[in-house]
Amino acid sequence: MSDLQIKKSSTTYDAVIVGSGAGGGMAGYVLAHAGLKVLMLEAGPFFDPQKNSAQLKFSWESPRRGASTDSRNFGDFDAAFGGWSLEGEPYTTKDNTEFQWFRSRMLGGRTNHWGRISLRMGPHDFQPKDGLTEKWPITYDDMKPFYDKVDRLIGVFGTVEGLENEPDGIFLPPPKPRLNELYIKAGAKKAGVTVIAGRGSVLTEALPGNKDRGACFFCGQCNRSCKIYGDFSSSSCLVIPAMKTGNLKVISNAMVREVLTDKEGAATGVSYISKDDMQEYQVNGKIVILGASACESARLLLNSKSAAHPGGLANSSGIVGKYLHDSTGSGASGWLPQLMDRKRYNEDGVGSVHIYSPWWLDNKKLDFPRGYHIEYGGGLHMPGYGFGGGIQHMNGAVPGRDGKMKEAGGFGAGLKDDYRRFYGVNIGMAGRGTAIAREDNYCEIDPDVVDKFGIPVLRFHYKWAPDEVKQAKHMQDTFQEIMHHMGAIADAPAGKDTSYGLEAPGVIIHEVGTVRMGDDPKKSALNKYCQAHDCNNLFVVDAAPFVQQGDKNATWTILALSMRTAEYILSQRKKLNV
Amino acid sequence: MNRRESLKAIGIGTITTGLLLDASCKTDTKKQGGEVTTPQETAAADPARTPYELEREKKLNAEKFFNEHEMKTITVLVDIIIPKDDKSGSASDAKVPDFIEFIVKDMPEHQTPLRGGLRWLDLQSLNRYNNTFRESSAQQQIDLVTLIAYPKKAAPELAQGVSFFNRMRDLTATGFFSSQMGMKDLGYVGNAPNKWEGVPADVLKAHGFDTVWG
Secondary structure, three states: OOOOOEEEEEEEEEEEEEOOOHHHHHHHHHHHHOOOOEEEEOOOOOOOHHHHOOOOOOHHHOOOOOOOEOOEOOOOOOOOOEEOOOOOOOOEEOOOOOOOOOEEOOOOHHHHOOOOEOOOOOHHHHOOOOOOOOOOOOOHHHHHHHHHHHHHHHOOEOOOOOOOOOOOOOOEOOOOOOHHHHHHHHHHHHOOOOOEEOOEOEOOOOOOOOOOOOOOOOOOOHHHOOOOOOEOOHHHHHHHHHHHOOOEEEEOOEEEEEEEEOOOOOEEEEEEEEOOOOOEEEEEEEEEEEOOOHHHHHHHHHOOOOOOOOOOOOOOOOOOOOOOEOOEEEEEEEEOHHHOOOOOOOOOOOOOOOEEEOOOOOHHHOOOOOOEEEEEEOOOOOOOOOOOOOHHHOOOOOEOOOOOEOOOOOOOHHHHHHHHHHOOOEEEEEEEEOOOOOOOOEEEEEEEEEOOOOOEEEEEEOOOOHHHHHHHHHHHHHHHHHHHHOOOEEOOOOOHHHOOOOOOOOOOOOOEOOOOEOOOOOOOOEOOOOEEOOEEEEEEOOOOOOOOOOOOOOHHHHHHHHHHHHHHHHHOHHHHOO | OOHHHHHHHOOOOOOOHHHHHHHHHHHHHHHOOOOOOOHHHHHHOOOOOOHHHHHHHHHHHHOOOOOHHHHHHHHHHHHHHOOOOOOOOOOOOOOHHHHHHHHHHHOHHHHHHHHHHHHHHHHHHHHHHOOOOOOOOHHHHHHHHHHHOOOOOOOHHHHHHHHHHHHHHHHHHHHHHOOHHHHHHHOOOOOOOOOOOOOOHHHHHHOOOOOOOO
16 A cells, blocks of 8 residues: 555644534534534544434334344444444453443434433532542532533423432423333332433424424334434534534544644644545644543543653543443333233334433442432334244233133234234333442553554453442342332343343443543543643543443433533633634 | 424425325235335335445345245245234235245344254154145144144143244244234334324223323
C-alpha cells in the first residue's frame, strides 16, 4: 500500500465530537445551535429513522420471522447495526473474567433501538450516604435544571409521584397499562412492591413547541426506531436537527484512532480511518469532545499516548478504564391462566415500559447495598419467531375447553386451538440494579491484540461480587412472590447454579464509569464539568464520567450531563479560545 | 408533525386508519395461503438492511439443506401438527415447510436435530410398518406421532423422538402463527396506527378491574 498517506485537513473546527449517540448528539445539538462550527465523527453509516426504520413490517416480511442473528442481536427488525461482536473488531477478557460489550455502529448509536426507559438519578445516587462508593462532584440539585431542560426538549412520559430518590420530571401522560400489567400491578401490591406508571421518552402527545416530530401512534416498536420521530433517538432528535442549523457536519464511517495533542499536551484534533476508502485522515478542532461510549472513549484516551501524556490522555491519575460498571440484571417469566381465551384488540401500546417498580425497600434490613427497579411486560404482541414455543409446558397444566385436563403436548386440531387459547397470557419481569463501581473492574489496552484497522483493542477484567449475587437472589424471590399473588404459573426460577439469573457484566448495556469525574485529580480523570484535569480543551460526554450509577438506566443522565457540559463549554469560550 | 403528516411519513399516504384496516383485510382474503413474501423481495428494496445482511441472505437463499424426501416428510409432519380447520388452513398452506428450510440454514443448530430426527422417525416407521414415515398410511403416521407427542407419557426408549417432535412442534407453531394466515387466525390486530386508551371497558369488567389503572 505505497499510496497510503495521512490526509491532513486545513480546516479547524470549533469542536470535534467523536460519536453521535446520546452524549455526542446532545453536545452537537447545543453547540451547533449556539453557532459553533462542529464536526461529528461516527464510526458507522448515516442512519435516519424516517428512511431506514423497519417500523410496521409484519413478522412474515422477515424470512426468519423477526428472529435475531449474529448481526441483529435483538431481532431482525431491531435498529442496531452491530451487537455483542463486530467482524474484525475484537475485544478480550483477562483472568477468566467476563464482559460482554454491545456496540452499535450507526448515526445515533444505541439510541436507535434502546428501551426508551428514561429515569433521573436521585439525590442519594449522586451523594450516597453508605460510604461504599465515592460521591459525585455534583448533586441532584446541580443536575435538576438540565434534567428539566432535557424533558422539555425531548419529551418523557410519567406520573408525578413525589418519591425522594425517584425525582419527578416534566411529564407527558403515560400510556395506560395493558391487561397483563393490571394483573401484575395487583399482584405486586399484595406482595408489598410499589408499582407506578412507566417513564419513557415516547411522545404520547405532541411535544409542545416541536413541529418536526410526530406524536406516537402506538405500534410498540420503538426498538426499530421511529419513522415519525415519535420517540427519542439521538439521530432523529439531536443530530439531524443540529445538521439543519448548518453548523454541524457529520462524517460517517469514520473510525477514530486517537486524539491528537500538541507539545504542551493540548488536544488539537483526532485521527481516523475512513471505512469508505480505507484512507487515514486528521481533522483539527479547538476542542475535542468524546462521546464514543464509556468503553470506546476510555480506549481512545488510553490509545492517545504522547510525551505530554505518557500513560494515555487525561490519565495522569491512572484511573482511565477503572470503575467500569454495568447494571445488574435478572429476569423471570410466567403466564396467567386467567388470561386464556382473552378478547382480541390492539394492545401494542408503546415500545417502552407501561408500568415499573422503583426501588421500594430500606437497605438497613437487607444483606446487600443499594437496590434495583423492576420492568414488566406482556400482552397481545405481534407473533414472531419463538411464538408458541414450549406449549407442552403449558397445555397440560390447565383444563381444556371441555373442562377436562389434557395430556401435555399433542398435535392436531386440539393443539392448534390451544395456541389460540394461550395467546397473550405471558408475563415477564426484569430487575435492573445498582452494581457497585469497583477499581478492579476495568478495561485496559490489550498489549497483544489490534483490530482490523490496527487500533489496539480493549481487554476487560470484570467480576461480580457477592453484593450483586445477593441482589439477584432478592430479585428472584420478589418475582416469585409477585407471580404467586397474581395467580400466575411461574416458569422455573433461576437458582443458585446460575447466580440467580445474574446476567454477565455488560449484558444489560448500561456500562459506565471508565473516565470518572471528581474534584481530586489523583482520583478522577475529569472535573465536575467533564473537562479533563490534564487537558482543558478535552471533554467526555457519554457515560464514562459517571462516578456511580444508580439502578436507573443511564441515558437520561447522559443527556443531562452532556447538555450541562456543552453549556459550560459555551460559558468558557473565551477562556478556551473557542 | 400532525397526524396526517405522520401517516404520510410512515408510507400510508393520506388515507385514514379506518380505510387502512379495510384495505389490509381485503389483501388478507385475496392473498391467503400465498402470503409469504420471498426473502429476496424483502431484502432487495429494504433500506433497513445492511450490505452484510443482504449478502448473507442472498447466500442462504442460494443454498438448499433438506432433500426432496425430507421436505415431503416435513410437509406431512407440519400438517399433522397444525391441520386445516374451520378457521384457517394447514401449516403447509401457510408455507411452513419453506420457513423451516430457511430457518435451518439461518440457525444451523437446528440442522442435525432435524435431519437426525427425520431419519429416526423413518427407522421407527420402517421397523413398525415396513415403510418410511411419509409412505406409511395416515393412521400409521398418527399412531407413531402419538407415541412421541406427549412427553410425560412417552416410553423412555422413545425420548429422542420426543425431543425431535418438541422441536418440530415449536417450529411449526412459530412458522404458522407468524405468517399472515396464522396472525389472522390468532386475531392479532395490531401493527397499525391507533390511539392506545387502555384496556377496553368490557374487558376490564370481565377481569374485575374498576378503572384503566386497575
